[in-house]
Amino acid sequence: MNMHAPAPKHTADATTAEESLAIQEAQSKLDDQSATDVAMQNTLLTPRFYTTDFDEMDAINVEPVRADWDELIAEMVSDPNKGHFRKNEDWDHVDWDNMEPGLRKEFIDFLISSCTAEFSGCVLYKEMKRRGANPDITQLFQLMARDEARHAGFINDALREAGVAVNLGFLTKAKKYTYFRPQFIYYATYLSEKIGYARYITIFRHLEAHPEQRFHPIFKWFQEWCNDEFRHGEAFALLMKTDPKLTRGVNVLWIKFFLTAVFSTMYVRDHQRPAFHEALGVDTDWYGQEVFRKTSEISKQVFPITLDIDNPRWMSGLKRLQKANADLAACQGDTGPGALLRKTSARMRAAAAFAGLYFIPARKHDVPSTTRLEPAY
């Protein structure tokens, strides 16, 4: 009798990112080139891959937040979602062949872009763990990479049923990496984890109330899923808390920049998927504002400002930005002087709309001395 437990065959059971990626690498022989091509696109709106100054991040000392840190790490080590991200009896049959073609296209696009975003987190976290020597930092990044690899693997399971999947091993090698200094990684990653939580929980709660609109089973997994993202965001909040300079003085302008960029990117990207939101029964403007409200409320744990999303200039600015982006996309393949003029005009309108959003006066807040929050939505 073999006393050794068999190696896990599914990413849901993998306990490290490496194990998870090896499983996905083995599956990737079947994977579709066109999905990988979509995931390879580098535009302002598609998820990017990041690299940073790993030595600087390795030098972080978490002693100022030790008690909260140890509690958060213990929760992640206990691995509440081990085994969760796999298809089980709750996974209803998906009739991909009879899905309305417009919806099918947008939903696949949504899955590919989500998978790429999950995987982008995995790659960054895994690299930090590999390069670092600080036991606190490497442990955290190993745990987060583990979670993101599972998330990406699960989305790929869903895509595979539609006959497409993203070849993650290929993406790691071939996709372009954008350098962000650690300070910007904190702001951008903190926000993307927290907005990820807010997006997933808002859809989950909406479908809890309207189960007839759940057109795909993956949404049933969103609650536990978003708790992972919430914990990842907590970790970045604690990292920022170790250095008060990060959230003071001129850096507040950077925080405002990242808040504006992350929110407006989400708005524009979501408006590219009207059929998807209609199938869910979600008004895209309502959804955006709901997600911004939750993310703003959460981010008060560490950021001294939030954007004034109730200012009338906010929604009108988002609409102008979205229109400029749509105009730009519409003439993207065109050539000649007329097209050049239209592209330039669209780019200038997009820049002006973004600047208009950025310069709406922010709301100021007192930041609590401890950051820890529990998911409350």
Ligand SMILES: [Fe+2]
């Ligand atoms: Fe994730």
Ligand SMILES: [Fe+2]
């Ligand atoms: Fe995450």
